[in-house]
Amino acid sequence: MYDLIIIGAGPAGITAAVYAARKKMDFLVLTGDIGGQTIWSSNVENYTGYQFITGVELAQKFEEHMRQYKISVRENEPVISLEKAKDFFTLTTAKAVYQSRTVIIASGKRSRELGVAGEKEFRNKGLTYCATCDGPLFSGKDVAIVGNGNSALDAALQMVRISPRVYIINKVSSLSGDAVMREKAISAKNITVINDATVTEILGDKLVTKIRIKRNRSLEEIPVQGVFVEIGLIPNSDFASLVKKNDLGELEVDCRNSTSVEGIFAAGDVTSVPEKQIIIAAGEGAKAALSSFRYLAGHKF
Amino acid sequence: MASKILVYSTPTCPHCIRLKQFLSENKVDFINYDVSVDREKADEMIKKSGQMGVPVTDIDGQLVIGFDKEQIKSVLGLT
Known part of the structure; x- marks a missing residue:
């Protein structure tokens, strides 16, 4: 039986771990990866103390800071289920079952998927969620970018230099x-913006060869080798x-990082905290660890 | 005999950076191909792995797709 299990090792989970270690709590970190979304930020210029640092750095x-302490971190072990027993929680991963008096959920966010036919089959076979990583492999190939915000535009403007045709769906x-x-994006000659259109299917052989889109009730096919x-x-x-969520699926927390379930705290981008920033996630992680500590101190188990 | 290790990567992909750091930290020598500029090696990677995601690591012909630390450790016999 642990005092605390922290789910996730992004800025929130890692900071919570550092605080928990300094409070000498008996705890464990269960996570898929280390660093979370931070590694996807190319440049970070608003984390106090660093005028400029890359996300990876x-x-x-x-991680280095966390490893200063003897912390038990189980990587590649995301939590699959979280259940409440009488006065403790049971957490299940693909490898084991754990018990803890308190839990901090700091599991972050992931890329939203299209949810269309062909998406899973062609993942990394022409379809990617990381234009920054895989974009250069599509040089000389026609690509479609699905989305309409800054990351979609960013991907389009990256590809415009190396792809003959870039579609924004x-x-x-x-x-x-x-x-x-x-x-x-609008003024680039080789970018075609297709508004009011949704992707309905990804098609191909071994690799992607085209996508099917729906526009004005009609289905069209666009030949592309890449889908971002x-x-x-x-x-x-x-x-x-177990935990109450808002409309976006984020865990609702109060200013002490308590969730709707006593003993479960949450921090960072997985929560309803306004503003998703690395420094905010880190601060929230610290608060959650201290709240967990106080909660344990106030209860006799 | 030391393994021959080939890494296919792009300079902008975080998992590629972490993979290369991981290999260096474990004192594993490797040849890096930057597939964002090397078309020939990019095609080779796609042909070998049947997919287009980076990084791909080729350890004596055995492929590891993505930065899968545990798989790389087990193939290389690292603890």
Whole structure:
């Protein structure tokens, strides 16, 4: 029986772990990866103390800091279910079952998927959720970018230099995102913006060869070799069915990071906290750890 | 005999950076191909792995797709 189990090791989970270690709590970190979404930020210029640092480097600093303490971190072990027993919680992963008096959920967010036929089959076979990573492999190939915000525009403007044709498939009637980027995208000769259109299927053989889209009630096919999905993020909160969520699926927390279930705290991007920022997630993680500590001190188990 | 290790990566992909750091930290020598500029190696990677996501690591012909630390450790016999 642990005092605390922290789910996730992004800025919130890692900071919670550092605080819990300094309070000498008996705890464990269960996570898929280390660093969370931080590693996807190319440049971070608003984390106090660092005027400029890359996301990868900042995540490493976080990890190094955490490893200063003897913390038990189980990587590649995301939590599948979280259940309440009489006065403790049971957490299940693919590898084991754990028990803890308190829990901090800091499981962050992940890329939203299209939910269409062919998406799973062609993942990494032409379809990608990381234009920054895989984009250069599509040089000389036609690509479709699905989405309408800054990340979609960013991907389009990255690809415009190396792809003959770039399509932006936008669900609504106009692009959102920053005005400067929008104008650049609209004025680029090899970018075609298709508004009011949804992707219905990804097609191909071994690799993607085309997509099917629906526009004005008619189905059309567009030949492309690459599909970049940039339609936002969703919280990793599926396993937290016990806890009250908002409309976005984020866990509702109060200013002490308490959730609707006593003994379960939450921090960072998986929560309803306004503003999703690395520094905010870190601060929230610290608060959650201290709240867990206080909660344990106030209860006789 | 030391393994021959090939890494296919792009400079902008965080998992590629972490993979290369991981190999260096474990004192594992490798040859890196930047597939964002090397078309030939990009095609080779796609042909070998049947997919287009980076990074891909080739350890004596055995492929690891993505930064799968545990799989790389087990293939290399690291603890």
